Amino acid sequence: MSTEIAPTDPNVRIRVPRARVAAAADDSQPGSKIETKTVGQVTVADAVMTARRVNVHYGEKHAVKDVSLDIGRNAVIALIGPSGCGKSTFLRCLNRMNDTIDSARVDGSITLDGVDIYEKRQDVVQLRARVGMVFQKPNPFPKSIYENIAYGPRIHGLAANRAELDEVVQTSLAKAGLWEEVKDRLDHPGTGLSGGQQQRLCIARAIAVDPEVILMDEPCSALDPIATARIEDLIDELRQNYAIVIVTHNMQQAARVSQRTAYFHLGELVEVGATNQIFTNPRHRLTEDYITGRFG
């Protein structure tokens, strides 16, 4: 028994079992029974997003298998695992960025504040404003620093006039720790900044539309250690206001910035737990092998 849902993007057809859509809301309560093979507690008390039995196919390839996971409010959760384990794919489900890939098919349910984001009436564009994303490689627009930040508020009409827009730009840059460095050259091209500055610009750009969740797909993999340290500090500060999901290959980074860690292996979510527990006392063999560097 399943309902066919026509998403906003005509390229993607998503089939969501009707029973599961209804069940999703109940499952979001901590302690309730969730059918999963994952070791550890996949639910949290104060979840902003919940994923239940999410499966993703790229054509024939089954990239994410039956993943259930909660994203907690004001916390950082790190997704780790070897390359090709589906952690980035799962991340891209959370703001429906997989919609831009023609062959991708997503099953299962994902909710944001209790509302299914793959539901028919869900406005994808609105969703992405609430679930922001920072990419692996800094991708500032070929515009000035100011315009890079102002882009999101402009298209969503978040600022009534120029003064308000200036305000948004300044606070976003300040939150991203970039204001002091660029305040005198807001009209310079964003592409002229250094790699670390560009990445912070992209974070500021995501903050500017005032999201609830920020997804980060290996945000430091293209940066040097100093720039990486700055971003990590920034992530820790941003936790005050946002839920953050970060995909990383760097286990020290996961240990440093996150409160919870999820270990993915071949498309499955193997283990979830408090970060210090995962790194000091993993309960699953695969997690232990990966953490201790026996493979991956």
Added chain:
Amino acid sequence: MHTSVIVVAILVLTALGYRLGRRRSVALVGGPRGTRNLHSLPSYYGFLTALWCALPALGVLGAWHLLDERVIVGAVLAELPPDMQHLPADQQGLLLNDVRNVVSGSLPAAEARPEVQSAAREWRRLQSLSNAAGASLALCLGLAGGALAWRRISPELRARNGVERVVEIALALCSMIAILTTIGIILSVLYEALNFFRVVPLTDFIFGTTWSPQMAMRADQVGSSGAFGAVPLFTGTLLISLIAMAIAVPIGLFSAICLAEYADRRLRAVIKPLLEVLAGIPTVVYGFFAALTVGPLLRSAGQFAGLEVASESALSAGFVMGIMIIPFVSSLADDMITAVPQSLRDGAYALGATRSETIRRVVLPAALPGIVGGVLLAVSRAIGETMIVVMAAGLAAKLTFNPLEAVTTVTVQIVTLLIGDNEFNSPKTLSAFALGLVLFVATLLLNIIALKIVRKYREQYE
């Protein structure tokens, strides 16, 4: 001996040089097993020897044939009777022409004057002497060059670097040919244009508002004023180009956006080749489409709307030209839009931008330099386009910006000025070259501006 035989002989020598050079290099290091002791691969030694055979020999042969006629003419003139040696330049030219015709056999020797006959005999004798000397010199040089290169072969000889150098020079020469051709075209047009400006002042040409190139042949001839004010032609060209661009830029750009951003692979596979078919249609066909279909259509449409539309209006020519230019704009814009990295689109989508917002605010600005380049390319194409306007725009040089009237363009006037029997040194014919020069300068300026814009934006966007 015929020159082609010599060339073949040199080529045979070259092939031989390659084999010998290669063999010697291998022999010097004691057979194929020792080739690792050579500086370069054996074939490079072969090539080097072959090049030393061919290049000096062919070079000398070419130079000889370019220069020997001059020497022969001098010698033949010196042999002529004294009274014929001191003729004015043009009569001397005629005389030499006679001699040349006798030599080549197009004028029977029996009909020529005795002096000419003897000069022709002398010419023939000198020519065969020169041919033999040139051929033997070339062959000797080929042999000597080959032998020298062959002797120089040693395991230490840097044959590879030598061949590299020759390749470099050959490539540079090829690129020079294109540049020299351009310079040659400029000079020839400039020369004729200057002749024209000696008769008609430059200011009259550029600022005059009456174009009527018929020159009076007699003093009392009526209606042939010979006015060369090119302003009506410029405005006509401008008007038609503007109409064409007004059609081509939006349609081309939008279809490029549709193809690059919205169409799926199957639709793209159908539409893109179809669009490019437009570029393959001969302009003559566009021309009669404009003259026979679009012109009358616009005329009757105008009648319906109560407007007076000339059957050869600027609008119909510009409209059809715009259609013709669409693929130029669309395929360049399509390439540029596709080249915008996906990461930029992802960035915009991740902020909650819709597709059209992403295209408008992110993709198009990033692709702008290429798009501007494509548009300016299309403009110079429109300005230089001839066939459509010849057939559809008319000949009346009217100074107007009304697209419903018949106008004429620079290219149309060049065609009509040069068609038919004309005196070559009359201002009427020469004015075609002046117009050509203006056209050339205009497109050159456009291209320079296009390059400047593209470079400016590229700096900003990289």
